[in-house]
Amino acid sequence: TRPRAAASSLPWTVRASTAAMMRYQEIYPSAPLLESTGAVSAAASSLLTLEYFEAPAAEMPEHVFTQHHVLLNLREEPHRVENTRDGVHREFLFDRHEIVVTPAGVRSGWRWHSTSRVIVITLEPAALERFALLEVGVVLTSTQLQSLPQFHDEDICRAGELLLDALRTRAIGSELMFESMARVFLIKLLQKYGERRDELSDARSRFTAEHYRRVLSYVEANIGADISTEDLAREVAISADHFGRLFRQVIGQTPHQFVMSYRVETARRLLADARRTLTDVAVSCGFADQSHFTRAFKQATGVTPGLYRKGLASLPP
Incomplete structure (x- = not known):
């Protein structure tokens, strides 16, 4: 069982330093119901990892991670969420098919006020840059993979849901489906940031x-x-x-x-x-x-x- 951050009555911003050197999944207040680690091929794992969480109202302390994180909201009803990143606090309604991207190096903390249903995609920066260059022909810069606090994209969410389905069913073809959908997901995400909009990029979209x-x-x-x-x-x-x-x-x-x-x-x-x-x-x-x-x-x-x-x-x- 993965370690969980200890509960505390201290404000979440004060507790930021207690999560030093931890991974996102280790400080989430509940264990994932499904995760790709150990369940998919090495080729698929090198592209991304996926966890699916359903957690009651709770919070995560602020922390700076070395990986990029993409959160896909699967709740049908909008729910109240607070997010603090690099000192800026936002409170908003998180709608179905909305996505939050937190790049590596951004200090971020969360509080949600209803049970979450969220897919968390973790991306290693070096692997993502390599995929962007070799597969999409895009050189990612710090300005291209910027912090997107919130945006709506049904196609990216659908790709994430298909990844989750491959883990959930474990049916014939699920490993191949996961690896292929991981590529689709990454290309869709990179198109959101890419400055290059040539014929190839338009066709892929x-x-x-x-x-x-x-x-x-x-x-x-x-x-x-x-x-x-x-x-x-x-x-x-x-x-x-x-x-x-x-x-x-x-x-x-x-x-x-x-x-x-x-x-x-x-x-x-x-x-x-x-x-x-x-x-x-x-x-x-x-x-x-x-x-x-x-x-x-x-x-x-x-x-x-x-x-x-x-x-x-x-x-x-």
Whole structure:
């Protein structure tokens, strides 16, 4: 269990120094109901971490963190919130789909007056700068990732909710969904700050979290059949050529690579059922034949499906 900040009758501004060198999650007054740490792939963890909290009316002392934090409000009804950052106190109603960004280095403290339902996304500054440069072509500066006390963005919130769904369901495809949605989330967030508004940035902005959800749902429903780029493009009403380029820019894989990754992840789950033959798993996941299944699975995991299943069998119950 993570340590929690000790309760105190001292004013929250006075208690600011008691949280020195602690992480945001360690001074939140309740443990997260869900968190991505230890539940997703290393590649996904390198992009961001997510915690979901439901905490009764409480407060957090002021502190300066070394990470960026993005808070996404999921409460349906507006609720009264106080936020002090760098000495400026604000009191406001926190509405559904509103977001607060607190960059690293900003002294911030909180008090909320009703039970919270909030997603907290934590970003390591170096990792975010690297992603911005290599994936979006934006060099983040101190003026670009500035403190945004409050703004409304349904698309960014929807991306965060899809990340939460991937953790909550732990269904087939959830790890791939989390990693892909993490990329969508970061690109949407960086567009909020980016000074560069060229054709590429504008195109990416038109690929929404809802587009990704529809693509994922189509792949999930048709995993045992042939799935072409044209099929996926038709699902989101974008031309096939444009969809292929846009998907690669946002997700980091071509549509074909993404579908193959989903097939392999699905196969890993099905191989845990010893009653299913390798041929049955191959057909269920949409591979052309068992030879195709073996090649694709080994390329992705480093072992053949048979050896992977033996490894599962040797694990303690």
